[in-house]
Amino acid sequence: MTRFCAGWGASVTEIGGVEQVAASPLSLGLLPGTPSGGAGRYTQLDGAHMVGEVTLFDLPGARASLRRYTDVRTAAEVFLAAFMEQGPRALEHLPGAYAAAIWHAGALWLLRDVAGACTMFYAHTGGTWLASDSLYDLRSWAACPPRLDYRGLAAFLAFAYVPGADTLLAGYREVLPGEVLRIDADGLSAQRVGLPQEARAVAQSPEPHITALRADLETAVRSALPDDDIPVGVTLSGGVDSSLVTALAARMHTAPVHTYSLDFGPGKPDESAFSGLVAAHCGTQHHIVRIRERDIRRYFADTLRLLDAPVGDPLTVPNFILARAAAGDGLSVLLNGEGGDPLFGGPKNIPMLLYEYHRTEAAPADRYRAYLRAYRKCYEDLPFLLTPDAWRAVQATAPLDDIIAPYLGPNHLTQYVNKLMWANTALKGAHHILPKVGRLVAAQGMQARSPLFDPRIMARAFAIPPEYKLHGEVEKWALKQAVADVLPPPIIARPKSGMRVPVRHWLNGVLRHMAHELLLGRRARARGLFQPQMLRAWLRDETRPGDNAGVKLWLVLSLEMWLRIYLDGDDV
Amino acid sequence: MTERALQTAIRECNTHGIRYTERQLFYAYAGQRQQTSQVWRRGLVGLVPIVAAQMLRRPAWGILGAMVVVGANRLQGAPRLRISPDEFERQRAAYVRHHGPPSGLLDDLTPPQPHHGPPSEPDLRDYAIPAALICQDADIAAMLLANDMHVRFACAVVTDPIPPEVLAMLARADEPRLYALHDASLEGLEWAYQLPAKYDVPLVAVGLRPAHAQRLQLLCQTSVASPADAPTWHTYYLSSAERTWLEAGYRAELAAVPPGDLLAQLERVLTRGAVSLLPREGRLAKITRLLLGKLG
Numbered sequence: 001m002t003r004f005c006a007g008w009g010a011s012v013t014e015i016g017g018v019e020q021v022a023a024s025p026l027s028l029g030l031l032p033g034t035p036s037g038g039a040g041r042y043t044q045l046d047g048a049h050m051v052g053e054v055t056l057f058d059l060p061g062a063r064a065s066l067r068r069y070t071d072v073r074t075a076a077e078v079f080l081a082a083f084m085e086q087g088p089r090a091l092e093h094l095p096g097a098y099a100a101a102i103w104h105a106g107a108l109w110l111l112r113d114v115a116g117a118c119t120m121f122y123a124h125t126g127g128t129w130l131a132s133d134s135l136y137d138l139r140s141w142a143a144c145p146p147r148l149d150y151r152g153l154a155a156f157l158a159f160a161y162v163p164g165a166d167t168l169l170a171g172y173r174e175v176l177p178g179e180v181l182r183i184d185a186d187g188l189s190a191q192r193v194g195l196p197q198e199a200r201a202v203a204q205s206p207e208p209h210i211t212a213l214r215a216d217l218e219t220a221v222r223s224a225l226p227d228d229d230i231p232v233g234v235t236l237s238g239g240v241d242s243s244l245v246t247a248l249a250a251r252m253h254t255a256p257v258h259t260y261s262l263d264f265g266p267g268k269p270d271e272s273a274f275s276g277l278v279a280a281h282c283g284t285q286h287h288i289v290r291i292r293e294r295d296i297r298r299y300f301a302d303t304l305r306l307l308d309a310p311v312g313d314p315l316t317v318p319n320f321i322l323a324r325a326a327a328g329d330g331l332s333v334l335l336n337g338e339g340g341d342p343l344f345g346g347p348k349n350i351p352m353l354l355y356e357y358h359r360t361e362a363a364p365a366d367r368y369r370a371y372l373r374a375y376r377k378c379y380e381d382l383p384f385l386l387t388p389d390a391w392r393a394v395q396a397t398a399p400l401d402d403i404i405a406p407y408l409g410p411n412h413l414t415q416y417v418n419k420l421m422w423a424n425t426a427l428k429g430a431h432h433i434l435p436k437v438g439r440l441v442a443a444q445g446m447q448a449r450s451p452l453f454d455p456r457i458m459a460r461a462f463a464i465p466p467e468y469k470l471h472g473e474v475e476k477w478a479l480k481q482a483v484a485d486v487l488p489p490p491i492i493a494r495p496k497s498g499m500r501v502p503v504r505h506w507l508n509g510v511l512r513h514m515a516h517e518l519l520l521g522r523r524a525r526a527r528g529l530f531q532p533q534m535l536r537a538w539l540r541d542e543t544r545p546g547d548n549a550g551v552k553l554w555l556v557l558s559l560e561m562w563l564r565i566y567l568d569g570d571d572v
Numbered sequence: 573m574t575e576r577a578l579q580t581a582i583r584e585c586n587t588h589g590i591r592y593t594e595r596q597l598f599y600a601y602a603g604q605r606q607q608t609s610q611v612w613r614r615g616l617v618g619l620v621p622i623v624a625a626q627m628l629r630r631p632a633w634g635i636l637g638a639m640v641v642v643g644a645n646r647l648q649g650a651p652r653l654r655i656s657p658d659e660f661e662r663q664r665a666a667y668v669r670h671h672g673p674p675s676g677l678l679d680d681l682t683p684p685q686p687h688h689g690p691p692s693e694p695d696l697r698d699y700a701i702p703a704a705l706i707c708q709d710a711d712i713a714a715m716l717l718a719n720d721m722h723v724r725f726a727c728a729v730v731t732d733p734i735p736p737e738v739l740a741m742l743a744r745a746d747e748p749r750l751y752a753l754h755d756a757s758l759e760g761l762e763w764a765y766q767l768p769a770k771y772d773v774p775l776v777a778v779g780l781r782p783a784h785a786q787r788l789q790l791l792c793q794t795s796v797a798s799p800a801d802a803p804t805w806h807t808y809y810l811s812s813a814e815r816t817w818l819e820a821g822y823r824a825e826l827a828a829v830p831p832g833d834l835l836a837q838l839e840r841v842l843t844r845g846a847v848s849l850l851p852r853e854g855r856l857a858k859i860t861r862l863l864l865g866k867l868g
Contacts, residue, residue: 350699350701350702350726351722351723351724351725351726352723353696353699353701354701354722354723354726354727354728355720355722355723356691356692356693356696357691357696357697357728357737357738358717358722358728358729359692370720370723373720373723373724374723374724376724380589381588381589383589384588384589414694415693415694415695416693416694416695416696417695417699419693466695466698467695467698467699470699472699472700472744472745472746473699473700473701473702473744473745473746474746543588544588544589544590544835545588545832545835545836545838545839546724546725546835546836546839546843547588
């Protein structure tokens, strides 16, 4: 359980790091014993030094691509060698989950994998820099005391996570997926690699695309599996994505495959019929994890403590409980089906196509704001939800448009659906899905692997013509065709539903007291962020038609708990 | 009192930041004004039996009599629109002078237009849309778009005639649906009735029907249209009560439905498979309605 840290002009000891390299102005170190998991390591090679967490999905291939350093063995050594040989472009050729700080060529390099599976944060003040994959540890830097970032606040309320380089702490930034930062005496410069590429020559028939996608899916799942004699777990909702990962894992893995599904109890949303069907079809050892309401209350703070950026998704605590159950069965690797929606034509695409069709305004920002509204969280509520002081503070920051503009504005992609896919993967994938599953699973001593976010699958997804991803109104058509032979037909035909979580039931039941204290209690009122009458209206289930007041309340609850831990320093 | 009625109407229309048309505000204002005068009228009417009972030294009879008189007053046909647009316009102008434009009012309505020329993105029309909502009233269509119905519920919002590119996108869907929104009037029903002949898309006429106007207690207008000119009533699958309502010359505009209620009921239709604009009715409310219907 180790995370890592690096400094330029500042020592990692300032945040409790154990220094591995101290060569002024550089400092590289490790943060051992952290409860949030992590597998940080120190590596050196030919005068270069690296602290980081590195998993390469194709280690033999990566090793074979090296020209000078042919005798390196571990994934970290291979990664460092590739970076020394190829520079930032190495990230494009190294599918994997990694974040690292490298001292090389007189500069400190901070980098993060193209999908964003691992995280990296940094802060600077007066020409000194500190970075770590743990914001929880980094925020203890005395030179940059934690304060609320109001733009981060607005972003969290609009997205239910904090996208882009912002965090909820002023002065603290996050490295973007595929971004390489260089810090030296001249300051900071950034480069982004691994941008998605559309296919230049498009095949008329879908079959070649589907065949190639199937081969890539098998490669990605095989790469994600542990050694053959080690059992593996898969989180299985019964949707297409998690079902296809289960089916391919069951076909290729020789050790037992365990599948895990959530059950919220009698009378609550239940997907066990679908997950059970897939488990029986694939011959897995199926486990149904019962989510008891008292466990939601018990693990709520623990879960938020693990997330360097809060996630306002009500499934977060159940995900944590599921990971605990899998760890209790002695597993070391837990696969998931995350990534199918954002990469292959997920549920926001048709609404955004309709927005674009009906659009009368020419200003590009209108498209970005429609994307924000399409999340259906609190973006439109901000002027009513925030207190006048908080709303003024938000308005004094840059609008959220520039988070979305690189993806939905004019860029190198020519197809609108591909732009939406890029926005979905770079924002929700890299700042919500992957960090969330990574942290929750790592905290249990396991490794989360998301084969559908494998860079090879991501590259394939962008190379497939958009009309085969969103085929008519059928979302994920190409993906479904590619795995139709390994899944029961009802799973392929099943419309996307999303996991429904009984939030309202929790808020009216076992969480009632905690919710009122977190939303309307003395500390929340003293923080002065939210209008109590708006929260009371949501507690009465009064909100804009079509919106879910319970989901919005959960978002605010998660935020308040996170602020108590990360801003106020509460110990949980 | 009139200014307070307008302020209340604006607040109700703009609940949760909902945007609304001037016609919707007019109906909300009229509802406020007429509700106030109705309370006074019922109060005065109810006083008569109480005073009479006091004179007869039978106070219990007075309370019973007041309940009967007020109840009978409630059952008097459909509530009619009694406020003139001119009065509303005067109040609105006075409000604007003192407070500025009403919050959320759509003063520059842009009804959905057919899109000529190339789309803003090359692949925009290459896909399918599962549903479209066709509105008899262009202002209502503009209001629905302003409130992001199309983004929130994955449904195109159009007026008649439907642009060919929308029809093409609907045709690519496996199970396309066309939802029709119209007034509870002879013209509205006739318009909805003609749609299946014009468009080869399965139609769901979600309302308004006369029954909706009656159940929702919408402010109605009376028209001079002669029932003798009406098409055959049975083609609309109307109940006898609905036919009677139409024959009496009643009509209710969709704009009379409060904007928040309209969006909420459309959400039920578009995402939860409901087939009409009527809100779900509680058991007690249903029994009460049936009893009152029998009494009426």
